[in-house]
Amino acid sequence: MSTRKSRERQATLIDATIEVLVESGLTAATTRAVTQRAGVGTGLLNHYFRWPELRAAAWQALFEEVAKDQFEQEQTPQIVMERYFREAFVEAARPYWRLWIEATELAASDKPMRNALKSIQARMQDGLARVLSDGCESGSWRLPDPEASALRLGALYDGLAGLLISGISPVSPDSAEKHLRKAFALECGAEQ
């Protein structure tokens, strides 16, 4: 067994899967689309992966990057939160809302996706909680329970993203952002 080209091939397939996921979503993505995108035969995918595993692996790799960009950077809590609010619901982030919501649903029946979602969900929530906590220590805001606030803000984010991807009117990306900011303000004690 093993590694002349195999590692390289696996990486190629994961990258191709990420691309397909971003433009087709978790449910519409197929193995054939992935192999075609990667420029390999259909059999090669099954030689290295099973579809549920590959799909979950690609999803997780994608969102590890997102989590890193969003929370794990060396900047002041204010700046991180400001970026979080400003970039939360911009049109460019739409594929990610969709993949997140789809993961939420798939996780109920797909074990690899459940593990991936559990890992990323924890990472996202911890990242947000840490930023919120750092902001408390640096005096940028006051929060009685940063972890609880992180959970509520994260859940509100999910709910707003759900409203947006469903193509239903009453919320626009702009108003969604304002609601997220407002919720944060309420968590902080309605000051400002």
Added chain:
Amino acid sequence: MSTRKSRERQATLIDATIEVLVESGLTAATTRAVTQRAGVGTGLLNHYFRWPELRAAAWQALFEEVAKDQFEQEQTPQIVMERYFREAFVEAARPYWRLWIEATELAASDKPMRNALKSIQARMQDGLARVLSDGCESGSWRLPDPEASALRLGALYDGLAGLLISGISPVSPDSAEKHLRKAFALECGAEQ
């Protein structure tokens, strides 16, 4: 054309579809499961409906009942909200979270479901907004903008339900309920 048994048959099929949706979810439900449940041949379903239309019609009928039970009853705002909080995340409501989240995702690609979701979403949000508004007028609580609060509470509900159906740990039904109550308290100005 028309109506010796046809209306009756359509109602039978819709009822059977509701049952299948509740126990299998929107995505796993199939036409064969519905016809089998209704005790009719596979061809009959297609004589009266197309699957996307039937599925959306059954979903809408189901959630019109839910909306009625939840918000459109003659009781004091406090009692309505208390029931809302208490019954939001009990285990018995789980099929409804699931169907709601699945609808959110399906609506992106399924026009009938999008229309059904739009209708029900508006009804739910209006119902909650009205209860919140009534509570302001009766002096039960104070809210600067009941409609905005209804939107945020509804979105938070969706997000918490998403966390619950994904089978991921950090939130239990009990703690989800507490977070929803807490968010309401914050909307009201953190009193109590």
Added chain:
DNA sequence: CTCGATTTTGAGCGATTGTTCAATTAATAT
């Protein structure tokens, strides 16, 4: 160059889906 091992291919399998339509059954009118 040769031979064995590894990598890669893609036609085809089996399962599942919503849907069709000629045939059959049931109901109504004359």
Added chain:
DNA sequence: ATATTAATTGAACAATCGCTCAAAATCGAG
């Protein structure tokens, strides 16, 4: 009772899906 119309059936169809596997291509050691 008979004929006409409506209601109902279910085997078969076409489209997808993930996946298999014998065959072909490619690579590396001797």
